[in-house]
Amino acid sequence: MTPCPWKGPEDMDHIVLGYDGSDFAMQALDWALDEAELRKLPLTLAHAWQWPYGDAEEEAKAHLRKAADHVLWHGAECARSTSSGVQVETDLYEGSAAQRLVELSGDATLVVVGSRGLSALPRAVVGSVAGYVAAHAERPVIVVRGPGPLPAPTDPGPIVVADREPDASVVEFAFGEAALRQVPVSASADLTEWAASHPEVRVQAGEAPDHATLMVVGRRRAAWFGAADSLLQHAPCPVAVVSER
Known part of the structure; x- marks a missing residue:
């Protein structure tokens, strides 16, 4: 990618x-x-x-x-x-x-x-x-979505890339949000290439959705269009839906 x-x-x-x-x-x-x-x-x-x-x-x-x-x-x-x-x-x-x-x-x-x-x-x-x-x-x-005042918790969590095989546009948006908010990016996907081109953003392995500032997902994955566990229905925090290129 x-x-x-x-x-x-x-x-x-x-x-x-x-x-x-x-x-x-x-x-x-x-x-x-x-x-x-x-x-x-x-x-x-x-x-x-x-x-x-x-x-x-x-x-x-x-x-x-x-x-x-x-x-x-x-x-x-x-x-x-x-x-x-x-x-x-x-x-x-x-x-x-x-x-x-x-x-x-x-x-x-x-x-x-x-x-x-x-x-x-x-x-x-x-x-x-x-x-x-x-x-x-x-x-x-x-x-x-999610409880409590937004979007400035006292201990902000990471930007989570929720796709297992994310499109480039999804990852780029996640890194952009992380850089703006000065928080790390978390993902199960391999983001080695992206980490090299975004040295200002720390990357941590594994998702941390319960403490996430924002979850980022591609449009095909965000699915009231068919997926059973739609992030838009169940995520504990705001969700960014990004159109894949």
Whole structure:
């Protein structure tokens, strides 16, 4: 497996966050702000709304749009008040949240979503928006899940490469995150070539998922698409889904 360059801030210019005002979205907001601060990039909060009851008077739809606008405004204000200089932008869209996030992923560095949103069923572990975006986005998607405040524990764990035979794009993303966060990379795969080209990142053998800061997996492996033990359903920490080249 030969290292290949991962596109950086010179190629894409912002972080996109799917935001709906839920507790899961607030958790994802913390992570997205951290990514924006580490990468010195702007953050775009994206919120979508739809009238769910068929035909309606424009006045009724206007009330729903106003409520959606308030949700987005509140999230942006929270982001601005808690960040250290991150430029915060907003995107309000009438239509499918999942499709809008996929559309916005085209010129983003990465997309961050909560594991569930307001519309998810109570028993759902990963919501339909998170699943769809992770399956279709053009850039890496971080699905923020796991307990507690994120993403700054007092003793941060490694970035775990969860694939046994990872694609180059998966490994490169993992090393990039590890370098930004100054934590090691952990994997069961042989990362000797990558360690040589990333001397600033320590590599440790074996996975440590229970203490991981982030687990990184290729899209084919991240599978509500078929694998029985989907990381998106069971991981104890946020999961980055990276499209294999």
